[in-house]
Amino acid sequence: VGCSSSDSKKDSKSDKKDGYKVAYIARAQEDSFAAWLADEMRAAFKKTGDMSLEVFDGEANDEKENSIIENCIANGYDGIIVQANNGEAQLPYIQQIVEADIPCITTNPRVECEGTGSVDADPYEQAKVNCELALKKIPKNAKVVVLQGPAGNFHSTKRREAWKKEFFDKRSDVKILAEDIANWNKDEAMQLMEDWVQAYGKIDAVISMNDNMAAGAIEAVKDNAKYKNMQAYGVDGTAEACLLIKEGKMTSTGLQSAIDLAKMNTEAMHDVLTGKKKVTDINDNVPAPLITSDNVDEYIQMYKDNGQIKE
Amino acid sequence: MKNSKARDFIHKFSIYIILVAMFIICAIVNDNFLSARNLINVARQLSVGTILAYGEMLLVIAGLIDLSVGSVLALAGVLSIAAYQSTGSLLVGFLVAIAVGVACNFINAILVTHFDVPAFIATLAMQMSARGAALRFTNGQNLLQLKDYTVFGQGNLGPIPMPVVFMIIITIITWYIMTHTRFGRSLYAIGGNEGAAIASGINVKRNKYIIYIINGIFAGIAGVLFMSRVNAGLPNGAVGYEMEGLTATIVGGTSFSGGVGTTMGTLAGGFIIGFLNNIMNLMGVDSYVQQIVKGIIIALAVVADIRSKNKKTQKVILAADDNDDKKEKAAAK
């Protein structure tokens, strides 16, 4: 199935009074990262002046997300940015966007489809930067537990894959005591950790596919002296994770910066709509810096600036 | 006299009136709403939910419920895809989905009719088990590369998307069952007065099995459509779809006290919810606000429906000349 690439006949539209109408289809507004990204997108688009953004919510449901894509095609947006819930599931619908000659950027995650561009934060990379640190920091014969996101979730799968290839395969001495799904949720991770503490007594490190779950696990052992030196690894670089790193409770996290993602998406879309670039030339990655106690202050400052951390 | 006819009309067709009102409002507030493409989209989007709603309708009319349908859909869908992938036959894939839907619902029926487990708890247990089974089977991973399997959900018959074709066929079948078969009529009796149904020689247990089996067939078909439409076997898909189905059927006038409900009402309920979702997306309503509004509108639609129905039913005893100003009396209820 080929996707025809969209040629730019946009120039005629550029002098429309209300500027370009762009749709952003978010994975799930209930997911705090996706919600943050949507917010940053709105803010970044507002700054451009000649583009307006409508945000749609895929409700973490592929059928809903596909429906919204269909609606957006039907309603003649000038450009569409898709944050897929499930790359494969959205693929045929993204192809429809291309067929309708609407420039399409996929973001967080990238969906491989001819004729589209992409701006991504690579989940493998985000976990990998943690693995590099963990290789050094996690002691010999350590016992660890692993927390996963929802079954089948693209990010969770990719991050887990990175941990396998970049850490567990290289450290056969490390034993996984237990591994379970906590659906990105802090409360579910907390309950799992409480039970694991009862079952295993000693846990050296928590390896979590996101920061929320890592924070839940840390919460469960917060006042337990035995776990004072427990390590915890996450991904996302949320405000909470930064605070925990600052307190010394969490080891590291790989930043997935909604601000950077939004900025790059906005610029890319602007370039495409104004004819500066072809959409197929867009293929960017935001960096995934590792946040540790060494550099956490700068990120805390970032969150203070955007109001997520107070005082 | 005329007045009371109008009232009868409103009473009988209130849900359709609400639907039409909504349609008109949508058309006014947004230009894109009335485009053929958009309307086809809406129909396609609500087809899976409406098919599930018919299953729930049969159950609720008979005083039962199914909370497992989202999970069963997922299990049926992933097993169906696996079957298709290993045999290459679309037919086999389709039949496996139906078989799985039926098997799960057969267990529901056994628990409910033979072990007297409340339908709520029996199907809640099935919800957990079927979901677990779907995840276990796929190891939590999505099944990919569906190839031709996508024809069910993404194909078209002329201008009409396949899911809509399925929905239309199932609507007709459901309507036929509910109005033209003994089985369908007996559901109203079972839900309306189970004792009377038994005493009238209706085989209540057998009929409950049949209802769950039909519900299972619908769940299986919905599973095929869902997975094929999203182009992946998602063991985690369709969470909470039981509530969508139930909402459509209840908004459409089916009553939880049993014995009341119609196919067309359920269809109208499905469309009301479909329009609601669509118009809010068209208008770019913030997604959190959408949820708030959706809750409010559903409550209002049901209030309007119930209000219009409650207006009647106080009996009149006084001789006609005694109350020329004509009846109407707040029902004591």
Place this chain on the structure above:
Amino acid sequence: MKNSKARDFIHKFSIYIILVAMFIICAIVNDNFLSARNLINVARQLSVGTILAYGEMLLVIAGLIDLSVGSVLALAGVLSIAAYQSTGSLLVGFLVAIAVGVACNFINAILVTHFDVPAFIATLAMQMSARGAALRFTNGQNLLQLKDYTVFGQGNLGPIPMPVVFMIIITIITWYIMTHTRFGRSLYAIGGNEGAAIASGINVKRNKYIIYIINGIFAGIAGVLFMSRVNAGLPNGAVGYEMEGLTATIVGGTSFSGGVGTTMGTLAGGFIIGFLNNIMNLMGVDSYVQQIVKGIIIALAVVADIRSKNKKTQKVILAADDNDDKKEKAAAK
């Protein structure tokens, strides 16, 4: 004679027998289960769910239901934290949570009692709206830096965690309400036969308001405990908790046909589910398999409970003429 006494005993205490059996099995299959720390851990984990279960119990006994409790908990929790953060007063935070819980449930009650909206649909609408409001308020972000607010969920009273203290207090209050107040007694009448309750001089509408308000208070407290325990204001937390609460109360012997249910039964139901979750985690059962097993065990527990009761009353309930139509209203409301 003795035989029938034994049967009476089994009948009356079947759910406790199931609980004890489960406890013994857990203790045998896993060494860690019986440790004081683990048992305290279990108690802490099930406390929020059990508090919600009491609210659902009051409602279900009276023939009502609340599907909004998970969302209301979240809304109450985040607003409570925001109030605490802006005033610095724990008391204000606590009271705001309760006020929010009560306000949402007051709306539920208005819809149900004054507009005759089925409780299922009214509270489903509230489920959507309250969740939307929680997300809107926080903009989808978790609230952080709870500081002393965590005392509610993470503090201890002697060796007993605070959530457990709250659960114990609420258990006692609920038990007291159900057995020692006129209000509690009338709930059984309302759920058992609303018409008869009205004709006996019970103010059914007012009582329904009170039930929802109590449910709201419990939801508010649960919101504080939940958020404080996880040390964050999670606007998308506690999704599906209504089902947890309902499951506990139904497993504990409350009946959807109304008029039946006890505080201690609900507590037992909560513990059965708590033990189940805990033992499977302790044994490292794969999470998919956990779901399958959980579904099966819940179904089995209810089957066992119903079977033991069938020996006596249930048969009367099922067969007696007077009740034919009441029966199997089960699923609904």
Place this chain on the structure above:
Amino acid sequence: MRVSGINKSFPGVKALDNVNFAVRKGTVHALCGENGAGKSTLMKIINGIYKADSGQIFLDEKPVTIKDPIQARDYGIAMIAQELNYVPEMSIEENLFLGRLPVTKFGNVDWKRVRRETIEFLRQENLPYKPDQKLKTLTVSDIQMLEIIKAISNNAQIVIMDEPTSAITNREVEVLFGKIAELKKKGVSIIYISHKMEEVFRIADDITVLRDGKTVETHPASEIDLDKVIALMVGRKMDNVYPKEEVEIGEPILEIEGLGSKGVFKDINFKANKGEIVGFAGLMGAGRTETMRAIFGLDPYDEGKIKVHGKEVTIKKVSDSIAQKVVMLSEDRRRYGIIPIRSVMENASISSLDKIIYGGRWHPKVEKELVSKYFEKMHVKTPSLETAIQGLSGGNQQKVLLAKWMLRDPDVLILDEPTRGIDVGAKFEIYRLMTDLVKEGKTVIMVSSELPELIGMCDRIYIMNKGRITGCLSKDEFSQETIMRYAM
């Protein structure tokens, strides 16, 4: 048809104990017995609703097994159940054909035929309804008539009628009896169950008495009299059916002035005095129940005054009238009376919670004592105080509900059809209780469609028709003819 050696037990009760019973072709066979004697149970076994523990059913001397109502129908057995088996939300036509909808050769329901035959029935029976009208919009008596038509229309050889007249008017009773005569002529056998002895003696060819689940005796109706049947039923002789005693009549306790409710009743004026039993007669649908419901606060009223002990009171809800010591026993035991799954004790104490829950505590001992006291006084038969009330016979349920109101020590007791479906023994006890109450200086209002009991028990009788009071008779004017004249 003949049954022999039928045994049937329910948990805790032996409902039928070696019952033998035979019906001759083309006769009416009456089955008599107290509440809970097992009459309905026996009929349900014959109709395949229950399965007998042991025993045999013979049709034309051939042993048969009847496993469900469908099979019973195939054997030509039709039954009008005591608890009306209708579906309120369904149309008349569907209720008529419930469980036997005709189908075309394609297997779909033959709605044309259903409609045609229903219209035909409604025309024959002079019922002014449309076939697609929902049953819940009909009066109880018309529903009962439909049930009768349904059973007869089946061309059955044996028709079982379990208390068919408990909810229909005298005129309809005559229609029914006409039909029974026709059926007899066609050689159909009828099993007739009723607590109304006059009816039994009017139409029965044979009478069988059932007591405590055992067949006591069968006699041709011509060879036995009322007293003998009653004696067989209750196991002792009862000489006075109406235990009425003269009581001095005092000042008015309840006065109703110009009470009206739009479209339902109007200009209701009456009073009930201390020591008086006031009757309310009228045809079914006359509005007596509605009037009493309004006085009791169950329904609203738009105009008029209610005075208790000479003082005007506002009654908006039931608790208002209870506070005035005015209480009412509903005619509809199932809807407004019992709470089926709760215990007899709870059913009795539900309106007196203030007497057992006080000082912030429930006093179970007090509850038990209080309830037991009234149960003893009224001879309530129950296995225990914890038994669910649905397990009791109708008469005993009624006594529990009476006990509920006695616990409130009312000044005015309104009884709406208190003896409907209740056996002679229990009726007698209810009458006696009424007498005891007025002796204590209370007042009793009895709404009834049984003229004999009104005449036998009341001091004064008001008659209602179409929502108005059309007459008031004092004791010396009582006669069935006079009452009927005002009622029509």
